[in-house]
Amino acid sequence: MDYLPIFVNIKQQHCLIVGGGGVAARKADLFIQAGAIVSVIAPELKTEMKHHLSEGKITWNIGSFSAELVASISVPKYVISATDDQAVNQAVYTYCQQHNIPVNVADQTQYCDFILPAIVDRNPMTIALSTGGRSPVLARLMKARLETMIPAGFSKLADLVGRYRQKVKDSISSLGGRKAFWESLLDGSFIDKAVHGNFNEAEQLLDNKIKQLAKTGQLEPTGEVYLIGAGPGDPDLMTFKALRLLQQADVILYDRLVAPEIIDMARREAERIYVGKKNKHHSVKQQDIAQLMVDLAKQGNRVARLKGGDPYIFGRGAEEAEVLVANNITYQVVPGITAAAGCSMYAGFPLTHRDFAQSVVFIAGHQQAGASIIDYARLANSGDTMVFYMGVKNALKIQQSLLEQGMNPNTPVAVIEKCTTSEQRDTICRLDSFVETIATKKVNPPALIIVGEVIKVRERLKPKYIE
Ligand SMILES: C[S@@+](CC[C@H](N)C(=O)[O-])C[C@H]1O[C@@H](n2cnc3c(N)ncnc32)[C@H](O)[C@@H]1O
Incomplete structure (x- = not known):
């Protein structure tokens, strides 16, 4: 270890910053935040330091660094030198060595008794990160990662x-x-x-x-369940919260729509259980999945139930939550990016647009023909962008019903498979021909059918360099 990380109480202690520029101001800011009394020696101040001065957070000793000027103010406990002038930095260092005052010369580790780490501030919890002065940029990158992992709260x-x-x-x-x-x-x-x-x-x-x-006299095991929306495929579309809960889970229950890369993000020791379903042949029954979650949680496990897209959009998440409530199991639900958002975005068009569609409707498209509860008459005349989930098998019924209700056969339709993954295929066709397209292209699930004028915006949004 090059440096011993210690947290020092500098409240009401005199500290000296030599330099009036941006670097000096940022270092001064750290000392101010930790409650120090900060003096600055500099012939002039740049904007950031002027701001500290105007807020009464520093006192300014106008002039160049000299032993006499330091002697005229209180003896500092710590000194920072952050000037562009090597001779000044050297003089500050020598002065501090002679007077036994810990000093830090910005960006020159050889003149540092202490270094200032990158800080993740969750006061009173503070994380200090250092590369021993070798690469402040690397420390900042690590800091950025930690900032995203540790919620502000x-x-x-x-x-x-x-x-x-x-x-x-x-x-x-x-x-x-x-x-x-x-x-x-x-x-x-x-x-x-x-x-x-x-x-x-x-x-x-x-x-x-x-x-x-x-x-x-003892702590009973208290398991809990996280119903996590894993998004439509691209692992980068998971939320920070989803990732955090996934990484603290002991058992992962996942289904067919969850990408393997996402399951890999769980702890290595976590048990992984596939509870996927295929249309019509359910590999694990819905009530059995819910019961499994209850049993695992009662044994004291933290159970992550990963669901494709958003758990509460055609995901039966609410049904599972009901069983958890009935069994008094603590649970949390994490929203995910639903397929409609992922598909349209990755296919290059929005779901609403001032010129084309003021509303969007998500429809479960898998109802059996004849027994449909979809109000096609309303849909056809609404101007809504229509997003049919699970609609591929019922494409013919969807097409016929919308045409029968008088929709323009030219209305654009997007058929989007495996959106946001490397296997995404998207085809733009017309209302009167999309069933044919599904057949000729051999569209595979999961796929979404989007119907609406808004699809035309795709042309406007195509970056020029693609032409
Ligand atoms: C049972 S629903 C689950 C929806 C999910 N909860 C969501 O919010 O996206 C499954 C349907 O979502 C659509 N879907 C899910 N992921 C998809 C993807 N990556 N690409 C295209 N469609 C997808 C398909 O229509 C699929 O049949």
């Missing part, structure tokens, strides 16, 4: 946990017991509740756990 979580620390100490005497208590809580939905500001529910969970422990 973690600050609130740390506060809440801090408030309960004593109460838990009073209830659980052994260190091991307290560790197990916090581990069991900080792994599950308690975190999400607190992070998203549902403090009442989070506190309720905490209180229940403490009571349970007092009553039974």
Whole structure:
């Protein structure tokens, strides 16, 4: 280890920044945030530092660095030199060495007693990242990754946990017991509740756990279920929350529409169970899937139920949630990008547009002919963009019904297969010919049929370099 990471309390301590430019201002900002009294020595200040001055966050000692000028202000605890002038930086370094003051010369590790890490700030939780001064850019990249993984609300979580620390100490005497208590809580939905500001529910969970422990002397396994929308295929379309919950799950239940790359994002030790269905031959019955989730959660597992697209759009997610509620299982639902959004976007057109369509309707297109509950008369006259999910097998019925209701045979239709994946195929045709297209192109599921004038926008949106 090149440097020992320590967190120093500099509240009300005098710190000195030499330099008035942007780098100096950003370093000053860190010291200000940590509560230091910041003095700046510089002949002039650039915009950012002027801003600190106008807000009363620094005092400005006008002039070039000299031992006399430093002597005229309070002895600093820490010094930063961030000037373009190597001679000044060198003089600051020498001065600090002589006076035993830790110093950091920006971008010159050989003149640094300490370095300032990249910081992920979830006050009171702080993550400091350093490459030992070798590559601040790499540290910033890592910081960006961590920023996306750790929700902003973690600050609130740390506060809440801090408030309960004593109460838990009073209830659980052994260190091991307290560790197990916090581990069991900080792994599950308690975190999400607190992070998203549902403090009442989070506190309720905490209180229940403490009571349970007092009553039974042990922590019962508390599993939970995450109904996660995995999007239409491209793993990059998962949300941060989906990824986070997937990575903390012990068991993954997934179906046919979930891309293997997404399942690979789970922890290596997590058990993976395929519960996919194929149209008409269900490999695992819906009620059996729901029961499996309940059983696994009751055994104390965190269960991620991955669903293609969005769990609540033709995904039967709500039915599964109902079973969880009936069995008193804690659960969360994470929205996903539904196939309609993925297909239209990746095929190059929007679903609504001021000039073409003011509304969009999602339709389950797999109803049996004759028993249809789809109101084709309303649809044909609505001007809505129509998105038929599961409609390929029923394409003929859809086509005939819309034509019978007087829709223009020229109306554009997009048939889009396996959208957002490397196997995506999209075909733009007409209302009176799309059934033929489906047959000749041998369209395979999953595929979506989109009907509407809005498809014409695709031509306008084609980048010029593609022509
Ligand atoms: C049972 S529904 C599930 C929909 C999913 N919950 C969603 O929000 O996208 C399955 C249908 O969604 C459509 N679908 C799902 N993923 C698709 C994809 N990647 N490309 C085209 N259509 C897709 C197909 O119409 C498929 O028959």
